[in-house]
Amino acid sequence: MELEKGNGKQLAHRTTTFSDYFDNWVKVVKSPDIKETTYQNYLRTSKVVKKLFKSIQLKDLNDIVVQRKIDEYAETHARKTTHELLLKIRAALRDAYARGYLSNDFTHLIKTRGENAPKRNKSLSITDFKKLRNYVLSNSVDEFNVLVLLALETGMRRGELLAIRPESLYKHGIKVRQSISPTSDDTSLKTANSKRDVSINPAVHDILIKMSAKKNGYIFSFNGFKQSELLSELLKHLSIPKTTFHGLRDTHASFLFAQDIDIAYVSQRLGHVNIQTTQNYYLELMPEKKHQQDADALNLLNSL
Structure with a gap:
């Protein structure tokens, strides 16, 4: 921990819950660069993240913890919806890693699972x-x-x-x-x-x-x-x-x-x-x- 602190790692922020970090990331980092409708979509995702991750802190995150949460979400949602959630979570985790709040970037290890729902937007004959x-x-x-x-x-x-x-x-x-x-x-x-x-x-x-x-x-x-x-x-x-x-x-x-x-x-x-x-x-x-x-x-x- 002392070595990581010396290398600029922000250890104090690691006790922040991931749901709070995600919410702050959306409002501070993402909001200036996205249109209002996309921002509203991110806010809805923030509620999902809060429900999934509850009080889990940044320091307790790894690929296994996040994968379990993604799999939990996939049990009741289509694969495409799950993948869209994972993309946002990955982006937030990479931001946390870049700022030194995570010790490594494990996002590439997390996979989308679940069933592909039948296509609803079917073309007519x-x-x-x-x-x-x-x-x-x-x-x-x-x-x-x-x-x-x-x-x-x-x-x-x-x-x-x-x-x-x-x-x-x-x-x-x-x-x-x-x-x-x-x-x-x-x-x-x-x-x-x-x-x-x-x-x-x-x-x-x-x-x-x-x-x-x-x-x-x-x-x-x-x-x-x-x-x-x-x-x-x-x-x-x-x-x-x-x-x-x-x-x-x-x-x-x-x-x-x-x-x-x-x-x-x-x-x-x-x-x-x-x-x-x-x-x-x-x-x-x-x-x-x-x-x-x-x-x-x-x-x-x-x-x-």
Whole structure:
């Protein structure tokens, strides 16, 4: 301990509980560099850390202790959710090590465990995509139907759609400049690449320009941010397999991909930082496209 003290290790801080350290790290270190919605997400994580680690102090932390806590969390949460928690905990632990509050960096030894939950944001098939689009287009008197139509038509995020104002519209599409969050008043976009102009069909544009803005200046009601629940009822009515509202964004991207639209264009239309994001998360093969690819592959093999 004397040697470590001589090397600049901050031994006094080691009696701080990890939950208190994490909370302070979020409020002092992270908050200046992240947007408000992300900050709120970190604050929710801070509550999880407090519940998991309770009164465990920094000096008592090692890879085994932290791994047990991560495994405990994984018992009731999806693998993806657990991994997101682990990433934040790793960052805080590395910060503590850099400041001399931990004697070594063991974060690389901690692993994400748990089961992968079934994907909720499933893309609709081309058949169901057309069925849903034709229905909402034909029943555009209902405001929510127009919101669904725009999600299918543009691939815009829910927050971006809710932030549409009359001035957001131009002759050929929608200017994406803001995003509404359910957790804060921050209306900034997710990333710099999210700022874009998205083209829409004339028929959809005509529907939009006839809609009046609410008192808050936005065209669509927020509906308590329960768009996925409302969509579930609509899909059930149409006998279409269930997906989330975000699944409509996936459907838009997958449909464009199925029609052999250039991936660089799809990525830009979705407002992604890079093409890799588009490839990793959005470009699923719709069933009809997969069958076509199977047939094409077999035909190529048969021609040898």
